[in-house]
Amino acid sequence: MEIVFKTGNMKKECEDRKKLASQYGDQQAKKIMIRINELYAAQNLNDIWKLPQVKMHALSGKLKGHFALSVKDPYRMIIYPLNGNTADLKTVTKIQINKPCHDYH
Numbered sequence: 001m002e003i004v005f006k007t008g009n010m011k012k013e014c015e016d017r018k019k020l021a022s023q024y025g026d027q028q029a030k031k032i033m034i035r036i037n038e039l040y041a042a043q044n045l046n047d048i049w050k051l052p053q054v055k056m057h058a059l060s061g062k063l064k065g066h067f068a069l070s071v072k073d074p075y076r077m078i079i080y081p082l083n084g085n086t087a088d089l090k091t092v093t094k095i096q097i098n099k100p101c102h103d104y105h
Helices: 008-014 017-024 026-041 045-049
Strands: 002-005 067-070 076-081 094-102
Touching (some): 002 026, 008 017, 008 026, 008 094, 026 045, 026 076, 026 094
């Protein structure tokens, strides 16, 4: 799957384990890197939906159209589909990572 980051700084941060660890802690950094690698390995968003450890779910309210992926409770990674139809996740092959680690509860 193709991944776009919301900002260039976020991309640099997410590609550097030390930067992630300084921002979110070592355990969160490890989980964020795992989720990003799972996203890169997937062919489409449906592949991610099927992974039970990801606990992917659609968001509502001001984040309608976005999805959350479990990082380490209570934190989630917020993503947004950039192509395809969210009614058929097999058609979504490009996403944007909006927040690598966010507690929206």
